[in-house]
Amino acid sequence: MEAPLRQSQTHRAYEELRRRILDVELPPGAQYLEQELAEMLSMSRTPVREALIRLADEGMVEVRPRRGMRVLPVSGDDMREIYEILTCLEATAAERVAMRGVTPEELNALGDAVHEMEAALEADDLRRWARSDERFHFLLVELSGNARLRSLVGTFWDQAHRARIVTLTLRPKPVTSNRDHAAVVDAIARGDAETARRIHHEHRAKAGELLVGLLSKHHLTQV
Amino acid sequence: MEAPLRQSQTHRAYEELRRRILDVELPPGAQYLEQELAEMLSMSRTPVREALIRLADEGMVEVRPRRGMRVLPVSGDDMREIYEILTCLEATAAERVAMRGVTPEELNALGDAVHEMEAALEADDLRRWARSDERFHFLLVELSGNARLRSLVGTFWDQAHRARIVTLTLRPKPVTSNRDHAAVVDAIARGDAETARRIHHEHRAKAGELLVGLLSKHHLTQV
């Protein structure tokens, strides 16, 4: 048949399609037939179909018989839904982390992410800031001790990915974001779960409103 | 081939396997080969595989090459994770409903669910109580105006299904549950989002602790 791959074709199809969607190589709204995707990825329809099922479950694409897969655009209302969910999940994560307590190494890792964000902001490097911001959020849910929560946040973070990228240069400098993160780390260090939860909740809610507002203001009704 | 079904075989496989898992016809821990499931459902391996991908994504089963599908048991720690998530998602739903406001019909539907729970409890009909309880929770997330949130709650509710059934007869009469629900409906009617959120949050957190405690006390380390 073919040289044995370490990873299954299905897995490769999933990773590759997900990457292309996040990188907007497959733009929102675009449609592709299973056969086209199979050719694009040099495999048969079977693993493509299996990958599409997962991507559809995760809200990245929609599969419509006879019309192929469609990369789902994200509307302002979608963003509202997504940020509502991220806000409460991540706030819970912050609370749990503060409640469990963290090792000095874990605290350092969180602090490093915040410092990296600050350095990136001073250097006016928004890409780098976004990467560090992402690192902070993922670290937080990672430390929550709830694998399901971590996985969910990853999924919804992905759904909001394009909107975050587009608005990155439209938004005011994320100074308060850095301040919020620092405050959350501080609360975690003190084991003050209620404060960690509250600050992070406000932080996320603000971010969501900002994004939805920007999309609306710039008439980006779909991204 | 076969008589044309209105619903796809894949869909039928998904629904049927899910039902059998929830009804413990396929007990936790049990393993089945793709071929066995295909025979069980009178179809080929293809739709079975596609259904298994979704079920695995939703945390109902695990698929391990050469060892077949395994119905995932739910441990006390899993229940902690699940209820942590349900607690914050549903509390957010309650808040959103109170904030949006509800029509008289919607308020009635919520009230009906609560009354049905009270009637069931008086009649000592725990099954009926559980059904009404479920109805109340689903109605709440339905009214939240967040489709993603509704879908998530459904998924995690499913994951906790067996544990809820098992503990139904082990737990004290759910009197406070009814009281909590009534209080949430009351807060929603008044448009008091903060109270709705807080009560429902406490309600869910209590339920989670109760369940985890019961499972532990009765040495039900896996259900």
Added chain:
DNA sequence: GAGCCAACCAACGTATACGTTATTGTACAC
């Protein structure tokens, strides 16, 4: 020219074929 109908065809859903590979059991060496 607009709307409707029918035939065509392409895309999908599902079954099946088949090579690969992990697992299991057996035989043999120590």
Added chain:
DNA sequence: GTGTACAATAACGTATACGTTGGTTGGCTC
């Protein structure tokens, strides 16, 4: 008796085959 190597086999991953069906197009009616 224990451990290892190898052979047999079964289950899976993927490709392919094929019937079904919904969309599309061309022609016909009004």
